[in-house]
Amino acid sequence: MAATERWLKAGAWQRLLRSLTRLWRARPHRLVRRGSVHATRVAGGVLGGLMAGGAAHAVDLPEDRADAMIHVYDGGGVRASGPALLVRKKLNDSISLNGTYYVDMVSNASIDVVTTASPYKETRNEFSLGADYVYQDALITLGTTRSREPDYISNTTNLDVSEEVFGGLTTVSLGFSRGSDQVGKKDIGFFDIATHWKYRAGVTQILTPRWLMSANAEAISDAGFLGSPYRVARVFGAAVAERNPRTRSSRAIKISSLYDISDVVGSGARHSARAEYRYFWDNWAIKAHTLELGYNRYFGDAWLAEGFFRYYKQSAALFYSDNAQTETTYVSRNRQLSAFNSIGLGGKVAYTVKQVPGKYEIKLNGSYQYMRFKFSDFTDVRTGSLYAFNANVLQLFVSATF
Amino acid sequence: MLRILRLPVAGALAAAALLSGCGSIEPWVKPYERERLASPLMKFSRDGLADRHRDHIYDVREGSRGATGVQGGGCGCN
Amino acid sequence: MSFLLRTRLMRTARAAVGALLAACAILPAGAIAPATTAPDFTLRTTVGPNLRMQEQRGRVVLVNFWATWCAPCRKEMPHLNRLYEKYRASGFVLLGVNVDDDTSKAAAVATQLGLTFPVLLDSEKKASRLYDLNAMPSTVLVDRDGRVRYVHRGYLDGYEDTYDKQIREMLKE
Numbered sequence: 001m002a003a004t005e006r007w008l009k010a011g012a013w014q015r016l017l018r019s020l021t022r023l024w025r026a027r028p029h030r031l032v033r034r035g036s037v038h039a040t041r042v043a044g045g046v047l048g049g050l051m052a053g054g055a056a057h058a059v060d061l062p063e064d065r066a067d068a069m070i071h072v073y074d075g076g077g078v079r080a081s082g083p084a085l086l087v088r089k090k091l092n093d094s095i096s097l098n099g100t101y102y103v104d105m106v107s108n109a110s111i112d113v114v115t116t117a118s119p120y121k122e123t124r125n126e127f128s129l130g131a132d133y134v135y136q137d138a139l140i141t142l143g144t145t146r147s148r149e150p151d152y153i154s155n156t157t158n159l160d161v162s163e164e165v166f167g168g169l170t171t172v173s174l175g176f177s178r179g180s181d182q183v184g185k186k187d188i189g190f191f192d193i194a195t196h197w198k199y200r201a202g203v204t205q206i207l208t209p210r211w212l213m214s215a216n217a218e219a220i221s222d223a224g225f226l227g228s229p230y231r232v233a234r235v236f237g238a239a240v241a242e243r244n245p246r247t248r249s250s251r252a253i254k255i256s257s258l259y260d261i262s263d264v265v266g267s268g269a270r271h272s273a274r275a276e277y278r279y280f281w282d283n284w285a286i287k288a289h290t291l292e293l294g295y296n297r298y299f300g301d302a303w304l305a306e307g308f309f310r311y312y313k314q315s316a317a318l319f320y321s322d323n324a325q326t327e328t329t330y331v332s333r334n335r336q337l338s339a340f341n342s343i344g345l346g347g348k349v350a351y352t353v354k355q356v357p358g359k360y361e362i363k364l365n366g367s368y369q370y371m372r373f374k375f376s377d378f379t380d381v382r383t384g385s386l387y388a389f390n391a392n393v394l395q396l397f398v399s400a401t402f
Numbered sequence: 403m404l405r406i407l408r409l410p411v412a413g414a415l416a417a418a419a420l421l422s423g424c425g426s427i428e429p430w431v432k433p434y435e436r437e438r439l440a441s442p443l444m445k446f447s448r449d450g451l452a453d454r455h456r457d458h459i460y461d462v463r464e465g466s467r468g469a470t471g472v473q474g475g476g477c478g479c480n
Numbered sequence: 481m482s483f484l485l486r487t488r489l490m491r492t493a494r495a496a497v498g499a500l501l502a503a504c505a506i507l508p509a510g511a512i513a514p515a516t517t518a519p520d521f522t523l524r525t526t527v528g529p530n531l532r533m534q535e536q537r538g539r540v541v542l543v544n545f546w547a548t549w550c551a552p553c554r555k556e557m558p559h560l561n562r563l564y565e566k567y568r569a570s571g572f573v574l575l576g577v578n579v580d581d582d583t584s585k586a587a588a589v590a591t592q593l594g595l596t597f598p599v600l601l602d603s604e605k606k607a608s609r610l611y612d613l614n615a616m617p618s619t620v621l622v623d624r625d626g627r628v629r630y631v632h633r634g635y636l637d638g639y640e641d642t643y644d645k646q647i648r649e650m651l652k653e
Contacts, residue, residue: 060552067451073459086451093636100451160471167429167614175471200471204446209435212444218468252469256446260438272443280466288466296443304442314465337465350448357554357589365449369456373463393459395452433616434579434608440549 059164061096061134064089067399075371075391077109082123084397094135098143100128111389112335115381116232116239124149138163151184151229156196168206175200185229194224210260215253222248233333235324242332245319250282254290270298274308286337288314302352306367310344322377333378335387340375346393360402369393512611512631518543518622521607523577523600526587531575531598534626539571540650541622542643545602545613547579548589552635553617557593559640563647564597570651571624577602579616619643623650 065088072081082103090096103126109119130143141160147153162173179196202216227244234240256276265271274294281287294308317337319330346369355361371391380387438444447453461467512519518541522532533541544560546553557576564574574597578586583601590599602608611620615633621643623629630646632639 063551067449069451069455071452071455075463084451084455100454102455166427168433169429169431173471198468200469202471206431206436206439209431209438212439212446214446216469216471218471220468250466250468252466254469258444258446260441260444262438270441270443272441274446278466278469280468282466286465288464290466298443312460312464317465336463342464350442357548357592365452367452371463391463393456395455397449397452399449429614432605432608432613433618434545434547434605434613436616437547437549437579437581 059134059137059139059162059168061090061094061132061139062088062098063401064096065399065401067397069395069397072394073391075393076373076389077111077114077119079107080104094133096132098128098130098132100126100130100145102126102128111380111382111387112231117230122150124152137165151186151190152181153184153190154179154181156180158198160200170206171204173200173202173204175202181224183225183229188229191229192225194222194226196223197221210263212258214256214258216256217251217253220248220250220252227332227334231332231334233324233331234322235327235331237323240331242334243319243330244332245284245330248282248284250280250284250286252278252280254278272296280314284337285318286314286316288312304350304352306348308344308346308348308369310346310371311341312344313341315339316377320377322379335375335378338375338378340373340378342371342373344369344371346370360400362398362400365395365397365399367393367395512613512620512628514628514630516628518620518626518628519607519610521602521610523602523607526590526599526601531600533575536573536575536622537626538624539573540567540624540647542572542574542647543577543611543620543622544574545577545579545608545611545616545618545620547616548585549580550616554589554593556617556635556640557595559643561593561595561597563640563643566644567647567651568597572647572651573597575600577607579603579605579608621646621650624653 065086067084067086069084069086070081071084073079074081082105084100084102086098086100088096088098104124105121106124107119107121113119124147126145126147128143128145130141133140133142139162141158141162143158145154145156145158147155156177156179158175158177160173160175162171164171175198177196177198177200179194179198181194181196182190183192183194184190198218198220200216200218202214204212204214207213224246225244226246226248227242229241231242232239233242254276255278256274258272258274261271261273262269272295274292274296276290276292276294278290279288280290290310290312292308292310294306296304296306298304316339317332319328320332320334320337322333322338324331346367348365348367350363350365353362353364369392371393372388373391374388375386378387379385442448457470460470518533520532520534522530525531533543542560542563544556546557548554560574560576564572568574576590576595576597576599578590578599579602580586581603583603586599586601586603600607611618617635619630619632619635619639620628621630621632629650632642
């Protein structure tokens with residue numbers, strides 16, 4: 001079949017997707033570029049499918065919502081806190097717009113900063129705009145995010161398509177993101193770029209009236225400057241600027257299960273249990289496992305509480321070394337790429353302040369998580385022993401749906 | 403030459419079989435049985451903004467990323 | 481497997497997935513279809529006594545299946561109430577069949593919404609299975625002879641105008 005024939009048969013959506021990919025002028029690695037064309041084909045196939053489907057009923061747009069949040073992360077000498085806002089509003093039965101504003105005020109006195117430089121403060125602002133469009137059984141989401149820091153600018157665009165099939169029992173989704181960053185350094189300005197491509201697919205399946213399962217996969221490719229211009233590596237005991245590869249390709253798959261255990265517990269209240277597992281691997285030889293278990297429960301009509309436990313374990317990148325004893329092309333002492341594990345234990349609470357069914361609902365929410373990171377191959381140069389730190393994550397927010 | 407066509411043809415036949423199968427399998431959970439699934443307890447992600455912040459922390463502090471996207475069942479209505 | 485073969489297989493697989501989604505996106509047809517007799521059922525109402533579908537012969541009936549946990553259902557309620565008040569004197573009856581597991585919750589929400597039409601309780605899902613619903617809410621319009629004329633799946637803004645038109649049409653017969 002000639003390329004032109006395929007083009008004409010694909011339909012309007014696929015043509016749009018193809019034009020979007022052409023608009024992005026950066027020249028990625030040729031394998032990655034082919035991947036994005038394939039992604040558009042698959043998305044076009046799904047969209048073409050939904051155009052053909054004659055289902056009369058429609059999937060619902062997300063509810064109108066407004067959230068105002070204060071978030072705090074305090075761990076390992078880093079303190080990042082700030083406000084965040086979200087507003088989402090339906091324009092009509094098929095289109096909904098949303099905007100997010102997120103601020104990170106960072107005060108950084110982490111082990112890297114304290115041992116190689118001096119603590120600093122900086123603010124990051126992030127704006128997001130998005131639109132959701134419903135067409136029969138499909139939900140199409142288009143969004144863009146811009147993040148600004150004094151030495152790093154990032155722009156991301158994403159497109160997600162999600163379709164309910166099989167009488168609404170199965171939701172299939174596909175997504176594509178492209179990020180384009182400008183990397184800078186204080187006193188030098190912007191000197192390099194980084195680009196990111198993300199392809200994701202997911203399926204959510206209703207198995208029984210009490211059981212929901214979901215499987216997600218994501219492939220991420222990065223190209224450009226992927227490290228930090230401030231971080232140093234250690235080779236033969238001496239500090240050298242780190243050398244990271246200029247490409248990275250990673251895959252992650254995650255399986256989640258959510259079960260309504262109200263009948264099992266039998267106390268009259270509503271309970272549910274969640275279990276999630278994610279496996280990650282990339283071409284930097286990092287392999288990571290994430291396991292998360294959660295339990296939700298209603299106390300009366302107004303209080304919803306959640307308790308969760310998270311276990312994370314990763315293996316080191318190929319070129320990571322705490323103190324390299326050989327000269328290699330790439331070397332890094334980025335502890336985020338080392339072998340470590342982390343445990344998280346947290347709770348969330350939501351209190352419904354006022355609820356008028358069908359009209360609006362206001363909730364007060366709070367959550368706290370305690371995390372402990374333990375590194376197996378990263379020494380704290382101040383003490384000489386392996387590094388470990390605790391972190392506290394706090395979120396307080398008001399959410400209104402109307 | 404014909405050997406190369408074998409797999410794509412087999413694939414198409416399998417697809418056709420799947421298609422006819424799909425139409426004859428009835429959804430086993432009816433819309434009126436979705437009461438439990440409509441509750442906020444049965445959502446993988448209740449608060450998008452809070453989850454986004456939490457995922458951001460994991461992305462920054464850990465070397466892995468991706469596949470955290472949540473697909474909702476939406477309202478248990480349809 | 482050679483590279484060429486693998487690529488072709490992947491492409492066919494992708495096309496198959498797309499086609500499969502297209503086929504599965506089409507709703508399986510329900511048992512309830514226009515020009516068939518509306519299945520009979522007897523259900524308890526929120527006020528107490530039972531109500532039988534067959535007894536409504538001679539009047540135009542709109543059967544609306546709803547639930548307290550379904551947002552579009554609640555959105556539709558004021559419109560249905562308005563339609564009931566408008567046409568009840570002309571031989572029209574609106575039956576709101578609630579499918580909640582908890583019947584007291586159904587009664588509470590019905591009172592809260594100020595519904596004047598009869599609300600029937602189908603917590604055992606007997607009527608829902610008879611009518612083989614494949615969407616929530618579902619609205620079935622039955623004429624004076626007990627034959628199903630129109631079936632509406634789901635609710636979007638503007639559906640109430642269609643109901644209005646169809647009820648008027650059937651009342652004229």
